[in-house]
Amino acid sequence: MSKLQVSATKSNEPSPESYFPCRPAFGTNGQEVILWANYFKLNVPANDLYQYAIEVKPVKKEGTKAQPRDAKGRKLHHIINMALERVGNAVPLVSEFKGQVVSLKPLSLPEDNTVTVQYTIEGKDDHYNVKFNGPTFIDMSQVLNYLRTMRDPTGDTSFPKFTSAIDAISVIIGHSARASANVASIGGSRYFPLDRDDQKFSLGPMDFNTLIRGYFQSARPATGRLLLNANVTHGVFRLAGRVSDLMKDYDLTDSGSLQNLHKCLSKLRARVTYLAEKGTSGKKGNKPAGVSRIGEKAITGLATKFDGSSGEPRPKIANSGARPHEVQFYLRAPAPAGLQADAYISVADYYEKRYGKKVDRNLPVVNVGTSTRPVYVPAELVEVIPGQPLRRKTNPAETAQMILSACRSPFANATSLTTIGRMCLKLDANPKLNEFGISVGKELLTVIGRELVQPKVMYSGKREAPVSQGSWNMRNVRVVKSGRKITKWTFIHIDPRDDDEVVKVVGSWVAFMQTMGVAIESKPLYARGINVSTRGQFINNLRQAFQGLKAQNPDFVFVVLPRQDTPIYNAVKTLGDVEFGYPTVCVVRKNLIKNGGSPQYFANVALKVNLKMGGTNHKLGDDVSIIKDGKTMVVGYDVTHPTNLSGNTENLPSLVGLVASIDKDLGQWPASAWSQAGRVEMLDKNLEDAFVERLRLWQRHNQNRLPENIIIFRDGVSEGQFEQVLKKELPYMRAACNSTYPAKASPKISLIVSVKRHQTRFYPTDNNHMTNSRNITNGTVVDRGVTQAHIWDFFLTAHQALQGTARPAHYTVLLDEVFRSTRGAEAANALERLTHEMCYMFGRATKAVSICPPAYYADILCTRQRVYMADLFDRADDNQSVSSDSRARLMGARIHPRLKDTMYYI
Known part of the structure; x- marks a missing residue:
């Protein structure tokens, strides 16, 4: 079998893990279609x-x-x-x-x-x-x-x-x-035009941050040629311009507005005009005026009452955000001509006497020194340098506006790339x-794609759900298999309101689940649920409610939230998953009771409930051959790092999630999760232990048999890390198999990297192969044109993008002992079909998803882990310290034994 060596290291006997397979052939399944790709020929x-x-x-x-x-x-x-x-x-x-x-x-x-x-x-x-x-x-x-x-x-x-x-x-x-000077470059490949107002979008009046449409570019090798990958991107930048002009957007009479202005200016780089001293005349002759100059400084903010140090005469400041005549500083000897030494002087008087400038007394002064050694400058002499990226997470309002502004049709993005993008780049x-x-x-480059056939989706009683454009509904169908029957359950209503309506709708919801085939007792433990207030120590109130259920040991707890509230959600999941071992589902009250309860909403939540209880919601109608024999386990794992935080992330961990199927229906994906050193992508021996756990669970669900094949999807590593995956991570999985399987009975393994965070996009060229959102059709696969012939990779757009531009998933095979050995020249078609059809098996949705479920579930699992450590991450984001005891406690959070081998994370 033809192979490429991953590492350039020379060795007489390279290990098998140093290689990965060449493409067996290009795929042939599906209807051919011509597409544009966001590449230019170099x-x-x-x-x-x-x-x-x-x-x-x-x-x-x-x-x-x-x-x-x-x-x-x-x-x-x-x-x-x-x-x-x-x-x-x-x-x-x-x-x-x-x-x-x-x-x-x-x-x-x-x-x-x-x-x-x-x-x-x-x-x-x-x-x-x-x-x-x-x-x-x-x-x-x-x-x-x-x-x-x-x-x-x-x-x-x-x-x-x-x-x-x-x-x-x-x-x-x-x-x-x-x-x-008119382009801001961020990272290694992103460029943003600063001189194009038509590429800028305000994110609202809170911090006056700006979204700028920019452009990504990177050279890429492909078969027979070099290409330039270019894409539309967006970045958030802090406010820019003359500070005196920026202040016009603030209410300078309001203390809250001034405080926000102080925060918005903090740590911005600015050009400061240092005025020339005015000319003087005297007995010793005339002294000519000096020359103004420009310097660059970091803004600390406005003047505050806390400025200065204890060892020096502190500034006299009337109030935070004070004006030039309200701020006095101590002028030490020697003083400039005409000024009194070792005495206090206001900023306004200083500028008038030394420079002959009457400053604007209506605007706060700006501190371009430090809080302990302040340097106060009139606002009209300070200009914030444009192109400074926002380093903190955007707030919900900013995020919503970002999504709105960045959501563009494929043709709009393609047009930008060939016009403004080329100018910017x-x-x-x-x-x-x-x-x-x-x-x-x-x-733009044209490439050949193929539209794969949508699979059949089946429910209980072999009833087929009609699939259209990658989605379907559950009208008149029941789940394939119910999970464990929920005999004891209750609901917790947080900050109760519309209590009667909530009780009524919860009853309707339970009845709806029963019609879907989810086994649940009609009546809750408490007819009107349990009310919990967020006043006072909310976490203690909620813990008390959970503690009160301990005697009944409920199978499930539904939680009705008063609103979308991250801290409340985090508390519910931490208590349920870690402390008490109660499966939980959270719903927002207004969504639950809207129109007396929506069947679609009921169904979406019921799907989660059934998965958490071990059920299977739907399955494929025509089983993929390599899966249907019940001899293949599919695995997904991912690592997420402490990114997008403005504070100190040095001591924050990276979070690892691993999921694995347990049967041929691919309906259940129990998980293992742990943390490791921050910003370390490659996994350690914990991977071996977790892999053993998943193998043993498969064995328990399959008549004490171990899988003959293991197909692994590794999420989110770059090309430069492929070698490390094979050299560092694969040996741990091999070791897990060696310790679990009988001698000489090790399974065949295929290892595929799945990536969503890349810059390749495809655009339709034909109205007959275009969705309502003007995207390529769901199921489109591209394995040539922008790839290298010897590398076994492909781009798959399994989902239908309802808005914006569809982002395909990119899959690269690092190791293959499964597909070529069973399918030969059809190996590429077999892998593409399996990957595509698995995207219809995401258990909590009635549509195809954009990346295959093992990778998707692993990502969700990592996100859930961060919930348990929210205090650790949130404090780091705010530059607050966490005690070593608290850090150890948070990082030591483990899933309750009751939930260990379930899909608690969904």
């Missing part, structure tokens, strides 16, 4: 390139404690740019202004490969050494020959291949956009690209 000459890694370090100053700081952000960008001007006069070169430089020829450098540049700001000179390490030689002819032939004459079978070359091309293409008439001989095709 024309790259076979030039030699030279790649340098650069280090920037401050030069220490002799005889002074004040040393220059390490360069970051805009400062680093400026220093690298000055270094490039020093060394690149005769050589075309580019940079991403962080850590590398790419040139067409070797650079003429000093003997130590270091140039020293002077960085001047606010009249202060600092010096930085910029060292050019390398170069790494890149032979583009070798890259292009490989893409044309898919053969490497050196015998190197590593994957991903030519990462340095592809990275260098991305740097060349992105250089001009990064160098532009500087893809046309670009001197730098011309210097390197690179050009970017004008048109």
Whole structure:
């Protein structure tokens, strides 16, 4: 079997885990369709390139404690740019202004490969050494020959291949956009136009943040060619502009509004105008006026009563957010001409006497120093630099507005890519690209896709639910199999209101579940439920209610929430899942009682209930051959990291979730979950233990037999981590099998990576193959055109996107011992069919989902784990500390034994 080696490491006897299978063949199932892909063709000459890694370090100053700081952000960008001007006069070169430089020829450098540049700001000179390490030689002819032939004459079978070359091309293409003052570049590949008001959208008056439509770009290898992947993206940026103008949007007479203004300005970078001293005349002659200059500072906020330090005369401030005449600071000797030394002076008087400027007395002053060493400047002299991204999580109102503004049709996005996007990314008439001989095709790429047939969805009594455009309803059908009968149950009503209506609708809901085939006793333990108030210590009130149920040991607890409320939800799930072991379902009161209870709403909640109790809601009508024999276990696992938090995330854990099927119906996916060191993607020995748990549970449900095949979906790793998955994680799963199976009876394993967070999109070219939202049809698979022939991967859009642009899931096979051995040349079709049809088996929905359920369930499981540690994550987000005891308690949360082998997380 033809294979590619993942690692470039040379070895006489490479282990099997160092390889993954070549594509057995392109898929053939389904109706062919022509699509546009969000890629442009790249024309790259076979030039030699030279790649340098650069280090920037401050030069220490002799005889002074004040040393220059390490360069970051805009400062680093400026220093690298000055270094490039020093060394690149005769050589075309580019940079991403962080850590590398790419040139067409070797650079003429000093003997130590270091140039020293002077960085001047606010009249202060600092010096930085910029060292050019390398170069790494890149032979583009070798890259292009490989893409044309898919053969490497050196015998190197590593994957991903030519990462340095592809990275260098991305740097060349992105250089001009990064160098532009009118473009904000975020991360390695996202660019946002700052000079296009038609690409900006307000997120509301609370913090005056702005959503900007930007563009992603990255060079990608494909069969026979290099491509530029480009996509529409959106970023949230903080307010920008002259602070005196920004203040017009605030009620400066309201303390709450001033407090919000203070928070919004905090930590923003700004240009500060330092005025020239006014000219003077006297006995010693005339002193000419000075020259104004611009400096860059970080804003602390407005003036507050807490400014200053205990060892110095503190500022006198009338109130937080005080105006120039209401803020006095102590002016130490020597004082400028005309000013009294060692005395207090107001900001207004200081500017008038020293600079001859009458400041606006209606606007609060701005502190561009620190809280202990404040520097107060009139608002009209401070201008916030545009393009500063928001570092905190958006609030619910901002998130809703973001979704509304970012939701665009496929054709709108495609049009943006070929017009404004090209301008923002500087893809046309670009001197730098011309210097390197690179050009970017004008048109979006066309590719061949295939529309797979929708599977049949079956319910109890072999009743088929008609599937249309990837969805169906449960009218006149019953679940395939009810879970354990719910004989003892109750409901908790939090902050009760409309109590009679809630009691009535809960009764209707239970009756509806019975008609669906969910086994549940008609009457609750308490006819009117249990009322709980959120006043006072809410968590204690709720815990008391749960504790009161302990004697009855309920099979299920329904919780009626007063509203969408994350803290209340987190408390319910922590108490139910961890402390007491009660399966719970939360519903929002207004949704529950709307129109006397909606059958669709009843059904959606009932599906969750049945899954939690061990039932199977629906199944496939035509069982996939590799599953129907009942000899194949399907596994999904994922790791989520502490991201999108504005505070200190250093001590936060990463959360791991693993789910596995227990039978051929793929209806139940019990789980194992744990935490590990933060921001560590690869798993440790806990994976082996969890895998053993899942194998033993399969064995208990299958007449003491272990699965002959195991198909694993690993969610969310990048190409650069494929090698680690095979070298670090697969051995743990092999070890679990070795300790569980008899000798020489190990199962066949296939390992597939599933990814949703990528930038590939497809657009329809034909109205006959287009949904109402103008997307490609559900079930569309693409395995050529934007892929490499030897790599077994494919893009699948299993779902129907009701709005916006559909995002396909990307699947890559890292190991295959199952499909090729059983299906031969049909292996690709078999995997695509299995993956597609499993997307119809997400138990809590009556529609196909966008990524296969094992990966989806694993992601939900990780999210549920974070619920139990909400206090840990929320405090970190707010920069609050957590005691070591609390941290250990939160991270030590374990699922109650009663729920251990259930779908409690759904």
